[in-house]
Amino acid sequence: MKKVIRQFFLLFCVSMMVAVVNAEQVTKEQIKGLDEQVQDIKKDVLRISAELNQLEETLLFPSNTQIAFFVSLAKGSGFEPDAIKLKLDDKDVAHHIYSYKEVEALRSGGVQRVFTGNVRRGQHSLQVSIIGKSGGSKKTDIKTFTLAKGVGPQFVEIKLNGSGIEFRDW
């Protein structure tokens, strides 16, 4: 009886540890070698991405006209954004519907760049409409901010919290 048990037992152990011994083999070296090549191509593509970002910025958003809006969540606000809409000088420029993952990323301290565009120097009006939930109930808010675009790139942080929207000119 013990012999039978041992046989089953060995089968169990072998099934957990054994390497595949079969027609075409995949060796550890092959796996490692290919993995290194995949790492290399990732590095190459990241470099291309950096160059493309740079090209995109100079071509599409030169520094003298560049403007960007960022969305963040105030720490511990308990506010969950569902959607956001941005109007710049009375024109719709951006709207976004948030996924669960995005809300979680904002909650953890991430900042979302919601719009990048170009404007002339001078005063501009930014209107932000937000729909979301706070303390289990639906909450909507609209606020307007006047920003003064200077010579350099302009960044505005739109901070959302349970009691409303705050703006910060960076």
Added chain:
Amino acid sequence: MLRLVVFIASVVFLGHGSAMSAVASGGTLKDLYFGEALYYAYQKEYFDAISRLDTELSQYYGLDEPNLNSLYHHIDNAEFSVGDFELYYRMHTRAGRAIKAVIEGNVDESVRNEAIYRLAKIYYQKQQPLNALHTIERLDGKVPERLRYAEPFLRAQIYMANGKFTDAINLLKDIEGADSLKGYSGYNLGVAMFQSGSEEDGIAQLGKVGQISASKDEVKAMRDKANLVLGFRLLEDEHPAEAKQYLERVRLKGPFSNKALLGAGWAAAANGEYDRALVPWTMLAERNITDKSVQEVMLGVPYAYAKLNIHGKAAVLYGKALDSYSKEIERLDSSITSIRQGNFLKAVIREELKKDKNWLVNLRELPDTPETYYLTQMMASHDFQESLKNYFDLSELEKKLEYWADYLGAYEDIIKIRAAYYEPLLPEIEAQFRALDSKMKLRLEQRDKLDKRLKKMLVSPRPDFLMTADERLMIIKISQAENNLKKRGVTDDVTRQRVARLNGVIDWNIKTEYQDRFTRATEHLQELDKHIEKLQEDYNSFVRTRQAASQSYKGYNKPIQQLRIKIDHALEKIKVLMARQGHMIEVMAINELELRRQRLEEYQVKARFAMAESYDRASKAKQEQQKEGSSQ
């Protein structure tokens, strides 16, 4: 068996360790772009996170005064974060290099020690235990508070991997009570004890871990694992009664429940309690047939019935097992065929996978997807999982590069439109600009002259410089009148005195009003400066706009062309790598499935013999019963 124990301990640790917590530990965010990189990282979009943070870091290091940049406040954290993101994106080589750069840089002791910890962790994860040991031994001085328990835990893991079990035991004993490592440190302590030869201590330690109270799933899983490992070890050492108590502690719904049910049955069977063995085995036999334990128990259940002398039922169940094995062999064959046709790789890169991480697992439930039917079993291999992730990453990179190639076409269109708009306008604008430019230079020179003169007058007053136009005219007239009088010979005293009085009035005025006039002149110059400032601003704006207009379409052809070449080259490389990685995955999958097939064939042979034997015994028993019946 011991090898199995170590294997499990390592895998658990890899899944447990997380560097992500350190990413957001920088307090208040002072750099929006760093926050943006975190936003992508928190969503596990590591390519975008690295790309953004890389751009930020390269801009930061290109600055003359980086301490004035907002990233300055997060620079240590940013350096670590980029390394973390690279690790998550499975770019261990680059992550290692980045962390080495931090270690060799001019950084605080605690930052350096954190970098050493992370580098050691990379080596450990990449199965380079000696490098990990040399690295962790470089730790010196203050270690960040958040690594208070993580550092000795990693060190203990590294010691175990290098065979230094006593050192590992000493460390693990110190941190066994740490809440953040609940289950893990105790489990590894048990493993280290076994490996150091302290069998009894190991059994007691794993027994302790097997009874810890837990609310978190991962700790519950560790508890199950401790019981399972201990149970099988005792079973191997032929202590089935003791083994049973540990195996029965494993939860019925956890990831180890199938193996535990199988073991519990064997423990009972080893004690000759076949009726008791049937309880866990019957439960297990109703579970998913693709599981190895379930396939094995299909032989176990009739075996127990046979031992209980219920040969008829045993024969029927062996028959059922044969049917199941035949069906599974068919399924394995169709899985292998489907994988060979490339369907598995197609499933791996479908868009649904990004939206629902369980999608691939759910796919195996569908009837027309044999390629993923045995996916859970294939995923048990770390190499297979990593290869699959690589293939998925390559496919994502391929999509990105294809999009980018399209972007380049769009950029070229923008450049053409801009050139068509600006090129006819610019020559005329240029001519106007030149005229305006020379006028402006002249006016600026005049202003500077006035400024200099006023400054000189502060030291040596010159009232004549501040005469009004009327006064200048009057002086000219008086001088003309004086000349006329001289020509006419009028030189009497009365006339001369009248002329002198007139000159005296003007002189009196310009000298007595000098201070007022000087103040007014200074005020006028200040007013002029305001206009000049505005003019300068407009001028600069015009220069920038003119420059922006020409820069908006000039000088892009070469970089775009170079980028296109790089994209094409990368795409070619990716296609080759995808083909190789895909082939490797298929081979690994098929090998695993063929092994499963082979095992099922062995089970079939056993089941056939056992079924025949059971039928024989059942018919013999029936004959004996009949004989007894007829003799009575």
